[in-house]
Amino acid sequence: xxxxxxxxxxxxxxxxxxxxxxxxxxxxxxxxxxxxxxxxxxxxxxxxxxxxxxxxxxxxxxxxxxxxxxxxxxxxxxxxxxxxxxxxxxxxxxxxxxxxxxxxxxxxxxxx
Amino acid sequence: xxxxxxxxxxxxxxxxxxxxxxxxxxxxxxxxxxxxxxxxxxxxxxxxxxxxxxxxxxxxxxxxxxxxxxxxxxxxxxxxxxxxxxxxxxxxxxxxxxxxxxxxxxxxxxxxxx
Numbered sequence: 001x002x003x004x005x006x007x008x009x010x011x012x013x014x015x016x017x018x019x020x021x022x023x024x025x026x027x028x029x030x031x032x033x034x035x036x037x038x039x040x041x042x043x044x045x046x047x048x049x050x051x052x053x054x055x056x057x058x059x060x061x062x063x064x065x066x067x068x069x070x071x072x073x074x075x076x077x078x079x080x081x082x083x084x085x086x087x088x089x090x091x092x093x094x095x096x097x098x099x100x101x102x103x104x105x106x107x108x109x110x111x112x
Numbered sequence: 113x114x115x116x117x118x119x120x121x122x123x124x125x126x127x128x129x130x131x132x133x134x135x136x137x138x139x140x141x142x143x144x145x146x147x148x149x150x151x152x153x154x155x156x157x158x159x160x161x162x163x164x165x166x167x168x169x170x171x172x173x174x175x176x177x178x179x180x181x182x183x184x185x186x187x188x189x190x191x192x193x194x195x196x197x198x199x200x201x202x203x204x205x206x207x208x209x210x211x212x213x214x215x216x217x218x219x220x221x222x223x224x225x226x
Contacts, residue, residue: 056213103148
């Protein structure tokens, strides 16, 4: 256990569905991140929240919408996704930007 | 633009061998470098974090070195075991004040045969 918990672990959704990914960290960290890992590609940052404020949005399509209600929770709301959005979505946290990052187990998303 | 490269992409060794994984980065203005392990379909487990002021870090059978000036890091695994089989990733923070964004290499897929 890394102290970062993601749910669900697996998700299959149609292109017209709306779903949300959840991440919770029990480490008392101030920064939280969403990364996307597609097959045969390096991890790509999607969003960064520091002290509950979004500080980085890495040109992600608007069909992905993050939410950080407090420093322990991070959501990724999904709607009208495309099959190419199928990937492993990883949440991470760190005490502060540029300190050691800890990752969750990921959500394997399949869009059909 | 910071780029991170890992070689080799895949490595297969017999159990008991010592091995070295390589990571290189193009911009030496890094705060730290982190090595991770990823098992198939799973998340990332942090192995070692080396600060920019450090030359190496050790954890059990793992030793990571950092040479900022040449833009290189190595992960040394001693006496490899089948349980070490996984993908190993290195990452550095973006040098452009992007809120802690990590830039990852493609990873080295390690297989240790019994």
